[in-house]
Amino acid sequence: MKKTIQIPLGSQHISLLEPIRFKFECENERIIGVDADVGFVHRGVELACTRSFEFKQVGYVVARVCGLCAITHSLSYTLAVEKLLGYVANDRIKYLRMLMVELDRIHSHMLCLAHTAENAGFEALFMQIMGDRELVMEVQEAISGNRVQFDYISIGGVNRDLTSDLCDLIRKNLTILSEKMEILTGLFDNNWSLSLKYKGVGVLSLEDAYTYNALGPLARASGLATDVRAETSDFPYEALGYTMILESTGDIHARNFVRLREIVNSITMCQNIVDNLPIGEIQEKVKGKPKGEDIIRIEAPRGELFYLVRGNGTNMLERVRIKTPTFSGIPAMMEVFKGSQYADAPAILASFDPCMSCTAK
Amino acid sequence: MKFFTTFRKKSPWILHYNAGSCNGCDIEILASLAPKFDLERFGVINTGNPKQSDIFLVTGPVTYRSRERLVELYTQIPEPKVVVAVGSCTATGGVFRGMVNTEDGIDRYIPVDVYVPGCASSPQLIIDGLVKALEILEAKSKEIEKPFKLFGAIETIGNKLSRLNMAKKVHNDEN
Numbered sequence: 439m440k441k442t443i444q445i446p447l448g449s450q451h452i453s454l455l456e457p458i459r460f461k462f463e464c465e466n467e468r469i470i471g472v473d474a475d476v477g478f479v480h481r482g483v484e485l486a487c488t489r490s491f492e493f494k495q496v497g498y499v500v501a502r503v504c505g506l507c508a509i510t511h512s513l514s515y516t517l518a519v520e521k522l523l524g525y526v527a528n529d530r531i532k533y534l535r536m537l538m539v540e541l542d543r544i545h546s547h548m549l550c551l552a553h554t555a556e557n558a559g560f561e562a563l564f565m566q567i568m569g570d571r572e573l574v575m576e577v578q579e580a581i582s583g584n585r586v587q588f589d590y591i592s593i594g595g596v597n598r599d600l601t602s603d604l605c606d607l608i609r610k611n612l613t614i615l616s617e618k619m620e621i622l623t624g625l626f627d628n629n630w631s632l633s634l635k636y637k638g639v640g641v642l643s644l645e646d647a648y649t650y651n652a653l654g655p656l657a658r659a660s661g662l663a664t665d666v667r668a669e670t671s672d673f674p675y676e677a678l679g680y681t682m683i684l685e686s687t688g689d690i691h692a693r694n695f696v697r698l699r700e701i702v703n704s705i706t707m708c709q710n711i712v713d714n715l716p717i718g719e720i721q722e723k724v725k726g727k728p729k730g731e732d733i734i735r736i737e738a739p740r741g742e743l744f745y746l747v748r749g750n751g752t753n754m755l756e757r758v759r760i761k762t763p764t765f766s767g768i769p770a771m772m773e774v775f776k777g778s779q780y781a782d783a784p785a786i787l788a789s790f791d792p793c794m795s796c797t798a799k
Numbered sequence: 800m801k802f803f804t805t806f807r808k809k810s811p812w813i814l815h816y817n818a819g820s821c822n823g824c825d826i827e828i829l830a831s832l833a834p835k836f837d838l839e840r841f842g843v844i845n846t847g848n849p850k851q852s853d854i855f856l857v858t859g860p861v862t863y864r865s866r867e868r869l870v871e872l873y874t875q876i877p878e879p880k881v882v883v884a885v886g887s888c889t890a891t892g893g894v895f896r897g898m899v900n901t902e903d904g905i906d907r908y909i910p911v912d913v914y915v916p917g918c919a920s921s922p923q924l925i926i927d928g929l930v931k932a933l934e935i936l937e938a939k940s941k942e943i944e945k946p947f948k949l950f951g952a953i954e955t956i957g958n959k960l961s962r963l964n965m966a967k968k969v970h971n972d973e974n
């Protein structure tokens with residue numbers, strides 16, 4: 439007699455923001471095998487970047503790979519092309535770009551925290567975090583003109599400058615936000631019913647994180663020290679108060695905590711950027727056509743984002759390759775599901791912060 | 800029947816499906832459900848079940864693998880239903896127009912009632928679209944609930960029953 443039952447989750451489900459299908463092999467309530475199908479949103483962006491768009495337009499196209507980390511995508515692409523063109527941005531441009539990336543990280547992490555709370559059954563907490571998140575969205579809208587798809591970065595600079603009014607708004611909102619973060623941190627740390635759902639659930643051990651090549655907050659929650667911000671020198675992160683945040687337990691609680699503390703860290707960095715903004719042009723002329731091949735790595739909210747760009751001296755590129763963090767994280771995710779309860783599956787899934795439109799492109 | 804009309808008007812439930820979008824519009828839908836914009840004041844709640852939904856919120860150009868599911872979900876929603884296409888790429892294909900694996904918008908597969916523009920469409924626009932959708936939903940439920948008699952009124956010509964005239968009057972008695 440067959441002892442296991444198969445339970446599907448997805449491709450359309452209340453706990454999923456995006457279409458992904460899991461097939462859980464369950465023994466009573468315990469998951470013993472997982473099968474994931476991630477390709478529902480494959481659109482063919484990589485191919486279109488080399489066929490239908492010129493290299494100057496591609497930066498805005500790759501932003502549409504993912505709405506949550508749109509700025510990281512366009513930044514990675516732009517940096518790769520700028521390297522090929524032999525252009526180095528001045529300090530003001532670098533700072534403004536960093537500011538947007540860090541703001542983006544804050545709102546992405548907050549969305550993930552909210553979603554994890556919702557999937558674990560804490561609807562009120564979801565609402566609370568989403569309410570606080572509006573502070574960052576307001577800032578983003580004021581700086582770039584749009585809430586989600588900013589199209590802020592272009593080749594040779596950024597599209598809008600930071601005025602002193604904006605600086606005041608950023609300072610004000612971020613100060614309020616950091617107070618709210620303290621309340622949230624206390625809540626996540628001390629609330630008893632939250633700890634039932636989060637502590638010791640969905641554990642990824644350090645060895646597994648290493649073996650399965652986990653990235654980003656997922657890896658750092660298990661104690662694996664990997665962060666592109668510390669490994670590359672494209673941006674002056676160290677000077678602006680970056681610290682690597684590590685937890686050791688590797689459960690949902692640890693992942694939430696990595697995100698909470700990274701938000702606090704990003705807030706500090708944003709405040710430092712606004713206080714120490716260098717003077718300079720925000721847009722410079724870049725001449726030439728990309729020729730040759732280059733790679734770039736940027737820390738997206740979910741982990742390392744990798745871009746390869748190859749050009750042949752014409753307006754059209756030869757190859758754009760995007761490797762996204764969720765794609766690398768899938769083996770680790772499958773490992774975590776094994777052995778946990780089926781009822782915890784939505785919360786575990788949300789705690790990975792998977793981004794399917796990144797993965798399938 | 801009054802019972803259903805009242806509650807449908809006061810609490811239209813939405814079903815959200817991502818047919819290949821970039822997530823930008825999806826997170827804006829989430830944001831509009833959240834306290835600042837508070838879509839829930841219209842009685843809207845996000846359900847995961849097509850059988851309980853009235854409004855179908857779709858984002859994304861239709862990708863090759865999501866089109867069957869899109870149509871399937873649409874057919875599972877009971878009448879009356881309203882389809883809201885959120886985002887430019889849902890309406891026309893947007894940036895994804897002409898890419899290898901996408902179609903140009905969802906209206907090739909299911910009828911759309913409200914198009915919400917913008918890439919990403921802002922919560923204000925989404926709320927506007929939903930309010931519009933509520934009006935359409937009300938009109939549609941009125942249409943459905945109009946009484947009509949299957950066999951028409953009994954008519955006589957001379958002293959005999961006229962079956963021909965009765966058969967002509969299949970539709971509702973107002974027209």
Ligand code: SF4
Binds near residue numbers: 859886
């Ligand atoms: S309209 Fe733009 S932001 Fe919205 S899903 Fe489509 S590509 Fe993304």
